[in-house]
Amino acid sequence: MNKVYIKHSVVPKIRRFTPWIYANEIDSSLEEFQSGEVVALFSKKDGFLGTAYVNPKCAIFARILSFGKEEIGKKFFHNRIKNAIKKREALLKTTNSVRLIHSEADFLPGLIVDKYGESLAIQINTAGMEVFRELILSTLKHLLNPSWIVEKSDVNSREIEGLESHNGTLFGTPVQGFELSENEHTFLVDIEDAQKTGFYLDQRRNRALCASYIKENDRVLDLCCNAGGFGIYALKAGAKECVFVDVSESAIEQTKANLERNELSSESLHVKDVFTFLKEQKYKSSFDMVIIDPPSFAKTKEQAVGAKRGFKHLLMESTKAVKDGGLIGFFSCSHHVGRKELLDIAMEVSHDVKVQYVLLEQMQQDADHPCLINASASFYLNGLLLRVEK
Ligand SMILES: C[S@@+](CC[C@H](N)C(=O)[O-])C[C@H]1O[C@@H](n2cnc3c(N)ncnc32)[C@H](O)[C@@H]1O
Missing domain, CATH: 3.40.50.150 (Vaccinia Virus protein VP39)
Structure with missing residues (x-):
């Protein structure tokens, strides 16, 4: 894994668990790195600081995946996604539709997953998350057994990341006219055509x-x-x-x-x-x-x-x-x-x-x-x- 050195002045921000590092906060040459590459973050004075993915095309150069020395693989995604699902269990008593993964706030920067009944709508917004597309999909299938996974990654941020829009069914059978229920109200949602991921x-x-x-x-x-x-x-x-x-x-x-x-x-x-x-x-x-x-x-x-x-x-x-x-x-x-x-x-x-x-x-x-x-x-x-x- 390549190392990225960050400026010493940025260390306190990382110690406070801020997950973004800007291009002007780096002490290494940006051109050395590939879009989406996973790197180890270092400061010359303080040593190892975390594991991140980078994109030299973006003002936000690095997004931190872990403040520890974790391998970013199957176990990492399994644990993160499982924890995110667990946190929504109480809310799922009052609705059949929730956001399951909210990017940085669920410690998976660049990934959004919404659950509509047995269906999942996903957005992959960064080159770094794009690298793990297949692993994310297999983990979601393993943990949730969804009947349909639809992608709605057509946001502007993908363009900034050098990625094309990506929409449509990734797995299973599309659901039309989904009945969303929340707080004893029912709404009909056309997940594929509606704004956002649906509702x-x-x-x-x-x-x-x-x-x-x-x-x-x-x-x-x-x-x-x-x-x-x-x-x-x-x-x-x-x-x-x-x-x-x-x-x-x-x-x-x-x-x-x-x-x-x-x-x-x-x-x-x-x-x-x-x-x-x-x-x-x-x-x-x-x-x-x-x-x-x-x-x-x-x-x-x-x-x-x-x-x-x-x-x-x-x-x-x-x-x-x-x-x-x-x-x-x-x-x-x-x-x-x-x-x-x-x-x-x-x-x-x-x-x-x-x-x-x-x-x-x-x-x-x-x-x-x-x-x-x-x-x-x-x-x-x-x-x-x-x-x-x-
Ligand atoms: C944040 S959403 C509203 C969500 C809604 N209140 C709800 O609870 O589901 C914003 C809405 O504004 C609409 N919108 C965007 N520009 C508008 C404009 N100039 N005039 C009226 N509506 C607009 C969009 O079509 C979208 O439905």
Whole structure:
């Protein structure tokens, strides 16, 4: 195994279990290494520090697989995947679908695996994980005996890693119209064609929390609704009406199917850009709850400024649409716009629109998407539940 020497100043960061090492933190010549190669990390002064895979094409040069001297082979993947499955056992009592492996936060950087019943949807996002593709698949089959494994590795990060998109069935028989059940709600998921790996599993806990604030006959506005998750929870909790908005036609089709499946209905489903919708809308102080759950506007640090403007606009318009005393669920799924930034934005809107916000809840991704505190990107979903005092 080749050795990579890192700068002495980086050692404390590794001692704190930070799993990423940037290209400018290396004391070796990057060209010596192959994409995806497993290396031993050393500091000239402190000796061995861990085992990582590297990619000289990327700003994140090395991702640490182990802080010990472990062989990265069958036993390593078996133990890591088995541990990840074990941590989800409690959650699987309330749903048939969970994230089983959440990359760095399950100590398998670059690997995502979601379980939908007996099916698995996987994403391999780095050249380093790509090397272990066959081993990962055989371990998943051995531990979970899935009926179908589908790959959904079409994320931008693969391009940065010098990899092509990879989609489609890897094993078994495709499932169409999968019935996802969570907290006694049922959603129909088209795993292969839907966004992400199929469903926004990360919002499970927040859907339930927001619905717990719903009162009989409330009116709800679900912005960027995807398959209708928040709105459907709200209707089942007693809301009289929900208006659904998403720019994606298939998301609204999915919402319609999910309303039907849950024996609910809505007269108001809009395939529309949320900014256009809010500009055109005639709802002034009409809703008891508005959910703002847009896509990740900021995939990079540089995009965060523009993203914050977008968030501010959405909060401003939603504040006008909500009643005095009404609630707003305000979410960001980009770690570049985190909890502090959402609070700062709320403070600015409070000034501009002359309302006060009371912070009722601070929300984050559900427990099957663990947050590793030294890998800030693993802590990507933040939300505020605000009561608007006009
Ligand atoms: C994070 S997901 C919402 C997840 C959803 N709340 C749930 O609980 O499943 C973001 C959604 O925003 C939609 N979207 C993206 N850009 C949009 C836009 N400009 N206007 C409206 N919807 C948009 C996407 O189609 C996607 O369904």
